[in-house]
Amino acid sequence: MNRIAQGMVMVLLGAAALSVTVTSQLYLNYVQAGFRPFLIAAGVVLVVLGVATVVVDLRAARGDADEEPAGHDHGHGHDHARGPGVSWLMLLPVVAVFVIAPPALGAYTASTADPAALADDAAPLDDLGAGVPDGEPVEMRMQEFVMRAWTDQDRKMAEWDVRLTGFAVPNPEGEGWYLARLQMSCCAADAIVNRVLIENEPEPPKDSWWTVQGRWLAPEGDIQEIRDHRFEIEEITSVENPPDPYE
Structure with a gap:
């Protein structure tokens, strides 16, 4: 050259x-x-x-x-x-x-990666729903929802209607499907997955994007031992891929 x-x-x-x-x-x-x-x-x-x-x-x-x-x-x-x-x-x-033009990471990464670990600076629950009118769902990022679920020992969040947005991921174990978002600190190489397990709604196409409204199904036992938190859908709406596929 x-x-x-x-x-x-x-x-x-x-x-x-x-x-x-x-x-x-x-x-x-x-x-x-x-x-x-x-x-x-x-x-x-x-x-x-x-x-x-x-x-x-x-x-x-x-x-x-x-x-x-x-x-x-x-x-x-x-x-x-x-x-x-x-x-x-x-x-x-x-x-x-x-x-x-490689696409953003998607369902394959989210289904094979381990869920994100509990963060030391997980958000407190005191401000959950602050400023939200009565009867309206709380809009949350997937990362925030998962972090709060891992720290909500009193299961307070189970009383709230929550709205989440993410993409559909098949469950390799065959029970239900995941709504997931990927989180990265620097670049796609360090991406980790935040996801919730959904069992009360038919599985949509892989990598399709959805906004869901529903409630966290609070587990029994040690909440920080839970691998995947379950979410019960009340409403589901398809959406176009957001400009930023990561959180």
Whole structure:
């Protein structure tokens, strides 16, 4: 790979980073929203460096051509400008973004991963339903619901109508199905699953998105020993995939 090709690869890499952050929200399939400014900055830097590399090498080649005497042997002269052939592997991320465009993690990950562990900073229950009109369901993130369920030793949350949104995941053990959301700290590689087990509603298509309203079926015994909390649906509505597939 010569210097001009190296510059073009950098331009393509920068363009790929900018295309998934500036013109779309595809980057949310891989990293948290907070990384957007850094991805944009990296894309701009790569494009600028790539263009500069191409321009400098073209000028150098033009200068060498102007100074080259007649009859000069063209069999050598620019071998130093070449990089290792493995450099072409840098094109793989470009192909992945523009051709393959891997989707966000979904039902397969949620069905094979262990549920999220209990967080030390799980939200207190005192503010549950604050500001919600009487008779209205409490809108909760899946992560918040699961964390509260693991800390609600008095089963207070079982008295509340709750609304959750997530995607459908088959239960490998065959009993009911899961409504799940994935949670990531940095990127898709560290994603963990938050999910509830639903047994009173027919299983919808895998990876389809739903908003459900119902109640937590409080378990008996040690609540923190529960692997999957059960949720009884009263209403279910299909929804389009949210802009950010992760919580």
